[in-house]
Structure formats: C-alpha cells, structure tokens
Amino acid sequence: MLLVCFSCEKVVIADEDLKKQEQTDKSSSGDSSDDKSGGKSGDEGSAGGKDSDADKDGDDQNKDNPTTDKDGEGGNTDDSDWPEVDPSDKDSYEEKDITDGDKDTGEDPETRHTVAYFLTEPNLGGGVWVVGYIVGACKNSVNNPENIELKQPFTIATSLLLADNPNETDVKKMITIQLLKGPIRDKFNLVSHPENLHRRAEFFGYREDYLKTKGIENPDSYGWAD
Numbered sequence: 001m002l003l004v005c006f007s008c009e010k011v012v013i014a015d016e017d018l019k020k021q022e023q024t025d026k027s028s029s030g031d032s033s034d035d036k037s038g039g040k041s042g043d044e045g046s047a048g049g050k051d052s053d054a055d056k057d058g059d060d061q062n063k064d065n066p067t068t069d070k071d072g073e074g075g076n077t078d079d080s081d082w083p084e085v086d087p088s089d090k091d092s093y094e095e096k097d098i099t100d101g102d103k104d105t106g107e108d109p110e111t112r113h114t115v116a117y118f119l120t121e122p123n124l125g126g127g128v129w130v131v132g133y134i135v136g137a138c139k140n141s142v143n144n145p146e147n148i149e150l151k152q153p154f155t156i157a158t159s160l161l162l163a164d165n166p167n168e169t170d171v172k173k174m175i176t177i178q179l180l181k182g183p184i185r186d187k188f189n190l191v192s193h194p195e196n197l198h199r200r201a202e203f204f205g206y207r208e209d210y211l212k213t214k215g216i217e218n219p220d221s222y223g224w225a226d
C-alpha cells in the first residue's frame with residue numbers, strides 16, 4: 001500500500017521556498033549596501049575634486065597678489081623704501097633747541113650786561129640786555145653839555161642816559177636809550193616821571209651809535225631792575 005503525505009510534502013516545499021526567499025533577500029541587501037558604499041565613495045571623490053579646485057584657485061590668487069603675507073593681509077611688507085635713522089644723530093628725530101641772542105658767541109640771551117661792558121666790549125654782537133641807573137636825558141648829541149639834563153626840571157622826553165653809578169656825571173661813562181612815542185616813553189621819560197631818576201632799569205636791543213655815543217635805538221624789551 002502506498003501512502004502519500006501531502007501535508008509533509010507541502011511543508012518541505014514551503015521550507016525550500018523560504019530558504020530561497022532568504023537568499024534572495026540577502027542578495028538584495030548586499031547589492032543595496034554596495035550601492036550605498038559606491039555612492040558615498042563617489043561623493044567623497046567629488047568633494048576631493050572640489051578641494052583640489054579650491055586649492056588651485058588659491059594658488060592662482062597668491063600668484064596674482066604676491067604682496068599678500070601669510071596672514072592674508074595685503075600691503076607692501078618691504079621696508080627697504082624707509083630711510084634709516086641713526087640713533088646717534090639727534091637732529092634726525094629731535095627738534096633743535098632754538099634760542100635768541102648772539103649766534104656767533106653763543107651768549108645766553110638772559111645775560112644782563114653792565115654799562116661799562118656795553119661801552120667797551122669789542123665783540124658785542126646781536127641783541128643784548130644792558131642794565132643800569134637812569135641818570136638823566138639828552139637830545140641831539142652828548143658832546144654838547146647844553147643838550148644834557150642830569151637834574152630837574154627835565155624837558156627832554158625822547159631819551160634817557162644810563163650809567164652803572166646812580167650819581168654818575170661823566171658822560172663818557174653813560175649810554176643813550178631812545179624812547180619812541182608810545183608805551184616805553186610813557187613808562188620811563190623823566191618829564192612825566194621825574195621820580196624815575198636814579199632808578200635801575202634794563203633794556204634789550206642792539207648796540208648802535210645814538211646821539212653821538214653808544215646806545216640802543218628803539219629797544220625791543222625793557223623793564224625795571226630795582
């Protein structure tokens with residue numbers, strides 16, 4: 001007697017079909033993974049290509065702009081055009097001291113000279129200060145005694161006589177100071193201010209011949225020294 005088990009046969013067939021389906025699924029899964037890997041690799045290849053292009057462009061830009069430094073800041077970094085400064089040469093970077101006075105002798109412009117020095121110094125040059133006592137006034141020439149006033153009343157307001165001694169009467173030991181119309185005359189003239197007689201004063205100017213002797217015409221500066 002032949003017995004056929006249809007149920008077992010179906011089970012066997014179903015089992016074989018399941019195995020085939022699993023193999024098919026695995027194959028499909030492997031192909032999908034390969035596709036993903038291939039796609040990723042392709043993307044990386046494309047990115048690498050872009051980087052290469054960017055590097056190339058950067059190199060070209062650097063060639064076009066040779067003055068660009070490492071930090072990417074433009075500008076000329078060559079200092080060869082700047083003049084060199086010698087630290088020992090002060091005139092190259094410091095202002096010179098400028099002073100008034102006699103440049104030939106290097107005299108201190110604040111030095112006050114006596115009347116005797118003003119009269120006798122042969123190399124007195126430039127503007128100088130002279131200080132002395134007001135002993136009188138003069139007009140026209142000191143060589144004429146009638147033109148000299150050493151005591152009150154005074155009638156001459158245009159000049160002064162200056163000496164080292166407040167009681168000096170020897171005209172050879174005096175110098176003349178011009179008093180132009182204005183502040184200096186208003187301040188010192190003996191006609192308006194007889195009390196100025198024998199006061200000590202100082203005047204700044206250039207030594208010149210004035211009223212037939214050495215003196216200062218039109219002083220630049222002046223003041224009291226007593």
